[in-house]
Amino acid sequence: MLDFTVAIPTYNGANKLPLVLEKLRAQINTENISWEVIVVDNNSSDNTSEIVQDYQSRFSEFVSIKYFFEHQQGAAFARLKAIKEAKSNYIGFLDDDVLPTENWISAAYAFCQTHPQAGAIGGQIHGDFEVELPPEYKEVYPFLSIREHGSKPLLFEPNRLNLPTTASLVISKKAWNESVPDRLTLSGRVGSSMVASEDYELLLYIYKNGWEIWYNPEMESYHKIPAHRLEKDYLLSLSRACGLPTYFLLTINAKNWEKPMLFVRTLLGSSRRIILHLIKYRGRVRKDLIPAFELEFFWGSFLSPFYSFYLFTKNKK
Incomplete structure (x- = not known):
């Protein structure tokens, strides 16, 4: 049994994955943490598998990087695959366009040890924008998985739909297995559909089963947002x-x-x-x-x- 798993669901993320994997290679203060990396290919048509294969030889002998294929399209199915394959109780999900800071794993694992009732833990996610934005765009930030709730830990308020995002989120495998149905109603964005919120759905099930949902400001990451995702349409x-x-x-x-x-x-x-x-x-x-x-x-x-x-x-x- 390992201490920690980093899971990266990806769809046609071959151009983005190397940045995330390099950030994971550069993690510090993990000498006393046994951890692994899982990449779940959600039916990509690019060379994602080749990128992962290349990095398998680059990672430390003490840290393995594993590749799994999930043919059923949708982020919910990719995350479920990661939960099943993870060799630890704590799984840190990162989107393939989210770059963790160098102490992300150590900060996440330390928080897990002091908050055993936490079913899920979100962190600070800052925006890394390809183009400069006017100040009024801050209204849009939460919809782009940006979370900046200050420098102190706090409990989220699920009943008000005040929740973290799975773009950068640690989940207890025990909490998931006890709480989340085998199939979620919301599967995530598929094809031309923009409807997501499958991350909120699974977190609400975890909360409903008595687990806490926490914000840990020490878990910092940066969400790379290209210009096309800031266009009006x-x-x-x-x-x-x-x-x-x-x-x-x-x-x-x-x-x-x-x-x-x-x-x-x-x-x-x-x-x-x-x-x-x-x-x-x-x-x-x-x-x-x-x-x-x-x-x-x-x-x-x-x-x-x-x-x-x-x-x-x-x-x-």
């Missing part, structure tokens, strides 16, 4: 896609008798936000990105009860 699609699972996520920890009230509250609350937003910004919604971005999220939230019904009927087939 992409951001507006992302915003609505993030809003669509809202009602479904709220129902995970709700009792059955609470769900009809949540249905009504979600519709009325979203309607109110849309109306107030249109009154506040008037014609600026068409011209300015941030008001348009916010409005798309409100529309997604408004539609989320109906999207939840769609998910239910789809998964019953």
Whole structure:
């Protein structure tokens, strides 16, 4: 049994993987930690497997790097594969475009030792943007998996959907196996679909089973964000896609008798936000990105009860 596993789900990430793997090779203060690296190829069509094979000979003899293939498309399936294959209880997930600082593993493992009731631990994720952004773009940061909650550890508030992201996240395998269903309702972005939030779904199941969700500021990483992910059309699609699972996520920890009230509250609350937003910004919604971005999220939230019904009927087939 190892102390720690770093798991990297990737889809056509051959150009990005070397940066992440180099950061892992440069980790410090790991002399007393036994750890491994797992790369889960989520049905890539590029030379991802060759990149991993090349790095297998570069890593230290004390640290192995393993390659696994997951043909079923979707980040949820890739993470499940990593959970099954990991040889440790603590699994640190990194997206293939997230670069950890040199003490990421040691900071993560130390926090796990002092917080045994933590089912999941998120860290600071800073933005590494390809282009310079105006200050008002900070409204968009949380939707780009950027998390900066200060310099002190804190407990997240799952009931308010205040949660970390799996872009850089440590999960207890024990907590996952006890809490998360074999198949999630949300599978992650596949093809042209922008709807994700499968990371929130699994975290809500972990929280529902009595585990804590923590923020550890010592786990720092940088999310590399290319210019095309900051274009208006992409951001507006992302915003609505993030809003669509809202009602479904709220129902995970709700009792059955609470769900009809949540249905009504979600519709009325979203309607109110849309109306107030249109009154506040008037014609600026068409011209300015941030008001348009916010409005798309409100529309997604408004539609989320109906999207939840769609998910239910789809998964019953």
